[in-house]
């Protein structure tokens with residue numbers, strides 16, 4: 001893999017077939033298995049990706065797309081595997097999108113580990129193409145983090161972007177919707193895959209697809225969790241071993257809220273949220289945990305609910321553990 005990446009850095013070509021380390025395979029591996037092994041092609045420019053995409057179109061193949069910001073974990077890999085189960089071909093993008101970070105947020109320290117990411121994707125045997133655009137390609141006008149200074153075209157989803165995550169991160173969904181539209185226009189997938197962990201993002205992007213008439217089927221993958229319930233997230237890497245020990249507090253809190261709904265039949269929003277709050281507040285007294293918000297929202301409009309009705313609800317929250325922001329959610333009798 002290191003050789004491949006060196007080649008990638010040095011070469012002036014646009015696309016690269018990853019050479020498979022066949023010599024590292026067990027002697028007993030059958031010819032059929034080797035033939036079935038996918039070869040990942042890496043695209044670093046928009047024209048090279050478009051050329052590949054056009055060829056797929058002439059062959060009438062479906063294309064599943066998993067946009068990511070890298071720092072990959074099992075959550076991302078599960079989306080790639082889900083895509084491979086549904087689509088003929090799978091593309092993953094890795095692009096740390098400046099437009100979704102506020103000036104005070106963690107753009108600079110966000111995990112960047114391309115070599116490891118490619119190894120993980122290769123091991124899934126689910127991915128055909130990886131797209132690695134540059135910031136200049138995606139934002140030809142530049143992309144200052146201060147929204148007031150930005151130039152060019154941006155996509156806003158009104159009514160779904162200002163609450164929950166959007167209250168603390170006001171420009172966040174504008175940045176997400178904008179980059180995802182750009183990526184959709186470049187990659188032209190037939191199917192797109194997003195994780196339930198980012199529930200509001202799913203609702204916002206489902207609206208984008210429907211409002212802007214993208215001919216793309218939208219799929220949501222279940223949240224993949226660590227052994228103790230902590231939702232996998234690239235930002236979990238920021239946690240020290242000490243903080244990691246209680247980082248599942250948000251999961252425990254949301255589980256209490258969900259239990260109140262499912263086992264005790266409680267429908268009143270304040271009472272469900274109070275159950276979750278109790279858990280975080282009791283730990284905040286002794287540990288470096290701060291609650292940002294809990295929300296009980298309608299699964300499509302994201303309006304805050306007074307009580308859970310027949311459409312169900314998204315119970316979600318965000319906390320800070322020693323300054324690291326973690327989000328999670330549970331679905332009460334609904335789907336995204």
Ligand SMILES: Nc1ncnc2c1ncn2[C@@H]1O[C@H](COP(=O)(O)OP(=O)(O)OP(=O)(O)O)[C@@H](O)[C@H]1O
Pocket residue numbers: 067068069070074075076078079193194195196197198221222223224225231232233234235236
């Ligand atoms: N635990 C998870 N289970 C399933 N999907 C996930 C999980 N974590 C992230 N995803 C999905 O992977 C895609 C790419 O997410 P992203 O690269 O931002 O990773 P992340 O782990 O969510 O990082 P962050 O720390 O920025 O929240 C998104 O659709 C996201 O919802």
Ligand SMILES: CC(C)(CO)[C@@H](O)C(=O)[O-]
Pocket residue numbers: 067068069095097100176179180198201
């Ligand atoms: C969808 C996304 C890749 C857009 O940058 C990002 O918000 C993410 O990884 O969830």
Ligand code: BAL
Pocket residue numbers: 069100198
């Ligand atoms: N998965 C969401 C990416 C972000 O927090 O920027």
